[in-house]
Amino acid sequence: MGRTSEDTNRWMLRARDAMDRAYAEPLDIPTLARIAHVSEAHFIRTFRAVFGETPHRYLQRRRVERAMSLLRSTDRSVTDICMAVGFTSLGTFSRVFRDVVGESPSAHRRRGPLPPAPSCFAMAWLRPSSFGEAPQA
Structure with a gap:
């Protein structure tokens, strides 16, 4: 796994951890994408690639x-x-x-x-x- 993949996974984990901590709060893609340091569209695609489900489905x-x-x-x-x-x-x-x-x-x-x-x-x-x-x- 290259350095870029490790960094991407680390940022996705940070966004998922934020979702785990604040699951009852209103969370939106722009906020989560900022935590992951990526664009909104890239966040959704990458989250799904890393965790096997969309951020919305994970939060639900x-x-x-x-x-x-x-x-x-x-x-x-x-x-x-x-x-x-x-x-x-x-x-x-x-x-x-x-x-x-x-x-x-x-x-x-x-x-x-x-x-x-x-x-x-x-x-x-x-x-x-x-x-x-x-x-x-």
């Missing part, structure tokens, strides 16, 4: 991952969780949640509380493998 999946945990570990309403993880529309949240997880937020909540396990194992088990595929049980 990250928000859904957090919502999955909140649904099973709190008694907050689905609407409250939707807004807390960064979605602005309950309809969009429900559609994206179903696309990522394979079931509705309410159905996911009915699975009951999260099992007592080290968080790293629980997160790895619950993380959707890729956008559009339900996790294997």
Whole structure:
């Protein structure tokens, strides 16, 4: 891997880390592209090449991952969780949640509380493998 590729990957990682830290905040491509020191169009193409999904899809999946945990570990309403993880529309949240997880937020909540396990194992088990595929049980 050449120096340019390493630098590109490093900047993409910084942008992805910013998305992980501020997933509930309104994030836009211009801001993320500035973090990565590239143009907006180049950022979208490069992010997808490096991580296998667009920045928008990554952010949606990250928000859904957090919502999955909140649904099973709190008694907050689905609407409250939707807004807390960064979605602005309950309809969009429900559609994206179903696309990522394979079931509705309410159905996911009915699975009951999260099992007592080290968080790293629980997160790895619950993380959707890729956008559009339900996790294997």
